[in-house]
Amino acid sequence: MAVSGLLQTVLLGAAAAFVVFAVVLVYRIMAGPTMQDRVIAVxxxxxxxxxxxxxxxxxxxxxxxxxxxxxYGLLNFLMSIAISKFSVERGGVI
Structure with missing residues (x-):
């Protein structure tokens, strides 16, 4: 089913907005300050x-x-669980 021109433009604009949100989250990865902040940003x-x-x-x-x-969603979930488990085992939880 083909999408109309206006709907396609809106969907692509929404995708671009989410890409901008992801770029903003890169700051949280760099700035931290804690490991938990970085895990949530990733x-x-x-x-x-x-x-x-x-x-x-x-x-x-x-x-x-x-x-x-x-x-990718399943891999993202598994990655979050693995990092959280690693963080707890290493005593990184405050």
Missing amino acids: NGIGTNAVVVLALLAAALDRPGFLDIALV
């Missing part, structure tokens, strides 16, 4: 990537992007 960037992929799938009529978004 998780936020991963979530934004999933949303951007879903919006691109709808805007460009590419359903394969949804498969990539689902796999």
Whole structure:
């Protein structure tokens, strides 16, 4: 199903806004100040990537992007769990 021109523009604009939000989160990764702040920022960037992929799938009529978004979402979740577990085992939790 093809998307109309206006809807495609809105979806691509929303995807661009989420990319800007992800770039803002890079500051939180660099600035910290704690490991938990960095983990949440990385998780936020991963979530934004999933949303951007879903919006691109709808805007460009590419359903394969949804498969990539689902796999990336699962990997993002597992990465957050692994970092959190590593942080707890190393005594990094305040």
